[in-house]
Amino acid sequence: MSRRGFLAGGLAALAAASRASAGGAWPDPPVVARRVEKLYKIAGSRQPNDLQFVPDGLWVLDQVDPNQVFKVRPEDGSVIQTLQTESIHGSGITFGNGALWIASTKMINPAEPPRTLKVDPKTGKTLKSWVTPGSGLYGTVTTPSGAHGLKWVDGKYWMAVPASGKLFLMEPETGEIVRSIPAPGVRTHGLAWDRGFLWCVESNGRVIYKLDPKDGAPVSRIQLTKEDPEPHGLDVRDGVLWYCDAASAWICKLV
Template sequence: MTVNIATVYERSKSPGPQPNGLQAAEDGLWYIDQRNDKVYKLDWDSGEEIMSFQTTTEHASGITIGDGHVWVSSTFGLTIHKIDMETGKTVQELPTPGVGQVAFSPPGAPARDSGAHGLEWRDDKLWVAVPPSQMIYQVDPSDGSVLHEIKAPGLRVHGIAFDEDGNLWSADTASGVVSLLDVSDGRVLNYIRVPWPTEVHGLTIDSAGKLWYCDAETTAVGILGR
C-alpha cells in the first residue's frame, strides 16, 4: 500500500463562518455551513459566492446533489433533508441511521445525540457517513432504509467522495487521514495523511479528479494534492 502525504492548496475562504460539507457540480462548488445552516454555491475559479439559501437543518454537516435536489444532513436534527434547488425548501426528510453520542465529545460537554456528516449520491442511492456509529451507510432515498453498510476507519468520519472507479474517499477528521475504501466490504485500498493544522471536514472530487476539501476551523476551501 502506497502512503502519501497530501500537499494542501488553499484556494479561498468560505463566505460563511463554518464550511462543513462540499459537493462538486458543473455549475459550481456547493457547500453547507454548519454554523448558519446555509447552502452556498461558489465560483470554481474565484471562490466567490454565486448564490445561497437558508435551510431548516440544525448543525448541518454534509451535502450532495442527486435526483434534481440538494441533500443536506441535519446533524443535530438526526435527519437528512431533500431540498428544492430553486426555492431552498425542504420537500422530504429521511431518518439518519446510526445516530447516537459521539466518542470525541469534549469533557464536561452535555451529551447530545448526533447524526450524519458526509453525504454522497451514486447510482440513484444515497451514501451517509455517521460518526456516532463510525459507519458509512447506503440508503434508499425514498424512505431512508439501509441497503448496505461498511465500517469507516478512524474515530471521526466526516466527508466522503466517490472516485471514477467507484471507490470511496473517507475523511477521518480526528487523525488527519483520508482513506480510499472498497465499498463492497470497507477494505482500505490507500490513504493520504493531511498535515496539521488542516482539518478535512467536507470532501468532494471534481470532474478532473481533484480532491477538494473544506476546513470548518479555518474556513479554508482548497485541494488536496496526492
C-alpha cells in the same frame, strides 16, 4: 526527521488508534503523498462543513445555525447563489434527483434524533426528511449526532454516521438502508466518489482513506499534518480531491 514528518507520524498513530477503537481490523494502507493548497474563503461562509460539485458550480454547506448553503464558482469562490435551509449544525451535502440532500447533524431540540433532509435547490425548503440511521453519541459528544458526509452515487447516496461506526448506502426517496461497510475511524466526515472507490475523511487523525466500497477495506490513505487545515467536507473534481475546514473556513485542494 523534519517537523512536518514528525507531526505526520503522530497524526498517523492517532488515526490508527481511532480506527482500532472503531473496531477496524484492516492493516494500515500505503500513504499517497499529497500537498495541501489553500484556495480561498467564501464570503458569508464562516464554517464550511461539506462540499458537492455540480456541473454549474460547487455547493458548500455552512454549519452556522440555521444552516445556509452557498453555490460558488470553483475557480475563485465567488457566490452564485445562497440558500437558507432548515438544517441544524449540518455536516453533509450532496445533489441528486434534482434536489439537495443535507445531513442535519443536530436538531433544534437537541434531544430529538437527527434527520436527513431532501431540500429544494431553488428555495432551501425541506421537501422530505427521515431519521438518520445510526445516530447517537460517540467520543465526547453529549447530544445525539447524525450524519456527517453524504455523496450521491448511481441513484443512491453514501452517508457517514460516526456514532454508528459505519458508512451507509441509502435509498434516497425512502430513507432505507441498502447496506453498510465499516467506517475507517471514529470521526468520519466528508466522502468523495472516485472511479469506483470511496474516499472518506477521518477528522481526528487528519487522514483521508480510499476505500473499497464492497467491504470498506482501505486501499490507500492521505495523511495531513497539524499545520494543514483540518479536513471536514470532501469531494473530487477531475481526479483532484477538494476539502473544507469548518474551523478555519478554508477551501483547499490536494495536489
